[in-house]
Amino acid sequence: MRVKGVLGGLALMLGLTMPVAAAPPDIAATAHPQAGRSMDRSAMQGHRHFGGWQRHMRHGHARRGRSVIGFALRHRQELSLTPQQVETFKKLGMDSRRAAIRAAADRRVAQLDLMSLRQSDPVDMGRVEAKVREIERLRADSRLADIRTDEQAKAQLTPEQREKLKGLVAARWQHRGQDTRRSEVPLAMDKQ
Structure with missing residues (x-):
């Protein structure tokens, strides 16, 4: 059911952008x-x-503000992060950003390929379906990479720092008026 929704949304987005792309200058x-x-x-x-x-x-696709790394670095004094932890977090963050940029570029190229496939007449639905599945696989791979990076970052923290981080995250989400059980980072933190 979720795949149908994603495919429908993708088809809608492409349908809305096709007339603009085909318009004369x-x-x-x-x-x-x-x-x-x-x-x-x-x-x-x-x-x-x-x-x-x-x-x-x-x-929903922008992860910068919700990563464990970014949050921990913004609260490094409250968490009493060591200089070594800060350096490790910065390296993990930079590696994650590089990978995210590459993955986003791959997705954009795949979306251009899909647009090209949809412009042919008749449309080869087998190739279109394969391309849509490739795009969604790339999106899922990016999401999993984000989660792996968060887990690597949390592994750098002491148990006391993890507890303090959980409290800081929960306080932030409660301050924003959101239920912490629905937020992504607190859910990830509860599993520690």
């Missing part, structure tokens, strides 16, 4: 060079900062 951009530059800039900003329902769809 803006006449104003070719008529007046300054107008084109300002339009391109605003279009680029719109691409980076989605509004409305698109913002909420993308929000």
Whole structure:
């Protein structure tokens, strides 16, 4: 059922973006060079900062603010992290970011391939299905890599630091008015 929902959402997103991608270049951009530059800039900003329902769809994929590493480094004094722990966390974080950038690029290339497959007439549904499954596998691999990184980070903490981290995370989510049982990081922390 979840796969059908994801496939439906992906089809909807592609269906909404296809007319824009196929549209001819803006006449104003070719008529007046300054107008084109300002339009391109605003279009680029719109691409980076989605509004409305698109913002909420993308929000679930951004992990930077929810990683154990980032949270622990922001609260290094409260957790009494040693310099060695801080260095290990920074290295884990950088390695994780590098891997995430590569994975995101792979997903974007696969999505471009999917768009190309959908433009052929007739559409080869076997190849389209394989590409959609590849994209979802790449997304799942990224998610699992995030979880592995969080687990590696938590393994660097002493039992006392883990307890303190659990308390800090729970306090943060309660302060935000959210139930800590529904938040991702506290769930991950409870398993320790």
